[in-house]
Amino acid sequence: MRVRRGETGSLSRRQFIATGSAAMAVPFLPRQGLANIQTGAPLHGLSAFGDLKYPEGFTRFDYASPEAPRGGVFNFQPGYWFFNQNVLTFNTLNSFVRTGDAPPRMELCFDMLMTRAYDEPDAIYGLLAETVTVSEDRNSFTFKLRPEARFHDGTPLTAEDVAHSYMLIKEKGHPQLQLPLAELERAVAEAPDSVRLEFSGRQAQRNILGVVTYPVFSRASVEKNGFDSSRLVPLLGSGPYKVGRFSAGRYIEYDRVEDYWARDLGPRRGFNHFDRIRIDFYRDRNAGFEAFKKGDTLWREEFTARTWATGYDFPAIREGRVLQVGIPSEKRPSLYGLVLNQRREQFRDARVREAVGLCFDFEWTNRNLFYGAYTRSHSFFQNSPYMAEGLPSDAERPLLERFRGDVPEAAFGEAVMQPVSDGTGRDRKNLREARRLLTEAGWTPRDGILHNEKGTRLTLEYLVRDEIFLRTDAGFTENLRALGVDASIRLVDASQYQSRQVGFDFDMVSMAIGLDPTPDVDGLEQLFHSRSAGLEGSWNLSGTADPAIDELIGIAGKASTREELTVTLKVLDRVLRARREWIPNWHAANHRVAHWDMFGYSAEKPDYFFPVESLWWYDAEKAKAIGKA
Template sequence: MPTARLRAAAVLLLGFALGLPAAVPAAAAEYSAPPSHGIAMHGDLKYAPDFTHFEYVEPNAPKGGTLVSEATGSFDSFNPFILRGQPASGVALIYDTLTEQAQDEPFSEYGALAESIEMPADRSWVAFNLRPEARWHDGRPVTAGDVVWTFDTLVEKGAPFYRAYYGDVVEVKATSEHRVLFVFKGPGNRELPLILGQLAVLPKHWWQGKDFANPPFEPPLGSGPYRVKGYEAGRTVTYERVADYWGKDVPAMRGRWNADTIRYEYFRDRDIATEAFKAGAFDLRAENSSKRWATAYSFPGLDAGMAIKEEVPHQNVAGMQGFVFNTRRPVFRDRTVREAIGYAFDFEWTNKALMYGAYTRTDSYFDNSELGSSGLPTGAELALLEPFRDRLPPEVFTTEFTVPKTDGSGNPRQNLRTALKLLREAGWAVKNGVLTNAEGQALSFEILLVSPDMERIVLPFAANLEKLGIKASVRTVDPAQFQNRVRDFDFDMIVGSFGQSQSPGNEQRDYWSSAMADLKGSRNVIGVRDPVVDALVEKVIQAPDREALVAATRALDRVLLWGFYVVPHFHSETYRLVYWNKFGKPAVAPKYGLGYPDTWWIDPAKAAAVEAWRRGRS
């Protein structure tokens, strides 16, 4: 359920050392611009300077009650900014960010910790003016020094993501107690002021004397709407709403985060959690399994109207999920081999036989949006690709990209013939039922999984590969082991995903750039090393307007697709929700999100009815 705070939490999982200088006074005249209440990636802001709340919230939503959420696996850390350990679910709730993203605009942010933002027309720097009333939970003020310390600490001691994400920041300065300035390499990176706005600010005074990279297992200090109330390592963590939260009347925060208590209950896997949900152990499930959605939710609570099952359409960019090749492995360096393996995935049969027809095949890294490529390149997109013609596959210019299709019978004979033809062109041949190359090496690899749910999708794929003489073993491991192996690029193939937003930008470096291919912990898990991709990523980042952004993103998408770096999976264009009927919701839903849990609230009458029904059954 993407909210600005939750997306910021995802960013907190990553970082890099840039060696930035210590904070020093800046020349005020050199870095001064009229202050604004918000920033838009392209175009105008929807909300005026005097806005009081987002349209998709109920500003007078009642506070109170307990919201219980599920979590899978375990946790042993409260520091989500480093690679070490498994951070507790919900820990981002204790922090504030400089800005909050509006969920009814493609990419706009409004002041949270920052009262106003200064930025020149060329976006070569940005300054955030902090609200003087902002306070840590211990009552001390949040200062520009905290922001500088946070940024320096994250890029020096955090996980690798920040090398790419903040790569264009060359200097950060506290110019006064409540003003912090970020200076960039140059103009043109329109997104960078917005992603700096997503920075979660940490208290310098609390962390002094502690090892950030190897922190104590204790709840840290924050300034956000919640604080840690209690926890049992690996089993449950509880957050309580801060009654005197300094930001409760900030326009971007009003009407949000309404539960008095938010508790996360941990379960070993999703099937166990499903049964626990039906017994009332937690409040809402966003279901990602079509099988469970179709078969697992016939239970008394639903029949009695105490629980609700619904599909909610959304307009989010689907991104890409698929079988992800690790091109660092010699067997996957050949583009033709990767293309051939894609023919072994029978989506039509999988969707019909295993997923109840619930999904749409993905054929773009930016599916379900205007950002995805289609047809042949024309206009501005073609102009971007033309200089690289001699370094790209000819098909980029001559052939519309399509994913392989079958008749859904479960016997993709023609596709397997096509795959075998491609493999022969790549120098492989079947000998005694085993696909081997000229050196006599067999084509075999391991598909590493973290979720048992995926086994029913992967095993038929592996069976089709076996018909080609390819041995694909399937191994499911626990989340900690999976994270460690992916972080170290210690895998052949995984089921992975590359989430996207309505305004892609700096994160594309971490996904695809050559500079990140060998940096452990980066999100370039594929190991893409292509100067053309590098150049197109920079075109995306430097796009001066929406039209240019769309053209650059389509060009990047097309090149990635014809690289056959993944075997595309599928996506859903709805949220699938099942939840206990204890909530109130705003009259207007956000266009680019669900609004849960931050804009919903617990309705006392509904919650009492659910509880009375449960007592009556006990």
């Protein structure tokens, strides 16, 4: 699962049947996970339903560019990040624990047992592991490590390092990494080149597809330097880059590892062309934009529609030295919206949450502030086959009926859509409905502010970390105040925002989430399962804790075909939308990218991920032509 904050803001892994009624009882029985994957034999790759594009011994992924030159510096502003990473500042170099603020792209310093193919929805191929053997009960996975695998200091990467890394993450890792390891019982080094991961049998059935992409650390390095966020000492890795120069909170550089052990392997060949990747940190997005205009930053994804429409009129643009391009977005479910924290008593009533959503006027905001750049979002799986539409289909209805009386009645009708306003910024019809819902929920005005029968004021503090929210969401909070809600926007610095979000210390925040193309149970649990609701650092920002949601996520994990998964997730989408826990905002069809014209890139962009720093390369002739050589 990846995180991105876009216009107002930025997980992770893999799952019913659309046949006749006679078969409809079958999907809800326990299924054997990974049923299409062979057991007892060494495999070079895995996928959720057994379909791999690349054969054993493949020399490169189709979207890789082995002919591209190496060299140059890529100074860019990341558009997404993971775990405890922060794009505004950093105070630790450990990206895999809950506390602290780490710089983005620390993951480039570490290799993993297996790595994803970005042109397949859920396939993974051996990296550190040459092969994986799945036990007959599919609860044990044995990995044969490549003998050439090395850490950056030249020491061999062994099964002991792998086993220690998994147990370390299970005990001390970031909650987003810990949760999928809840049912890992043992990580055993059977030999220097063989490691076995043993699960209880209660794990999500495709859990392994995410777990094998975890970073592997040097045990010796961890024992020497510790595994926490207290020091700015990088852990020893084995990936294509290592930490170079840095200044805490100001900049970090990652240097390409010249003798990287895996550079000629199929899963790594044709990537990571830049000699150095640099990220500068700006606490103000205007300062970051000015750095780009001057050429200090070379590549930028623009998340502010107003800036994209009006700000890119400076000399380098007019001279053709800087280009504005639209790059198609990935084919993966996405959600950007406002999240109401149900750990706060005032937001536990769905009527209150719906009323808050009615105060947001997308039509006015999109026209007046965003230059019509966006389309309204409605689904938790926007832009994917898992998005529910219209009335439940014949395939969805039997599963949905299982939860009659346990989920909102609205889930059984037309898929819940966000309200359409008259575009005035203060739609009287929507606000009247919001007032009715609040009154029905027991909130009545007293001295201009809504109170409940206990005399408690209805307050809503919208926590933000960028001044742009003060402009884009002012009308939203004004509508709330017009109804008698004591609403405010609270701007805090990056570290405080991170700390409060991790600790669920907020009324409302905005968040954009990109799920895996084949959403797995681990990612869904991070967002919506009761076991993550109390786990600080998880992405269950809304505090969702509902047995029906838990059961639907479990059913998704047991799906044995993509058709089963699609139907189950559509039902889950219907239920989540009816609960009104998020206020979906908007989406765009493209990445809005501006860059100095000094890079090359393949015309074949992968469908499911876009790590520009690994795919693009420095073009010396172009750089010379624009005076940047």
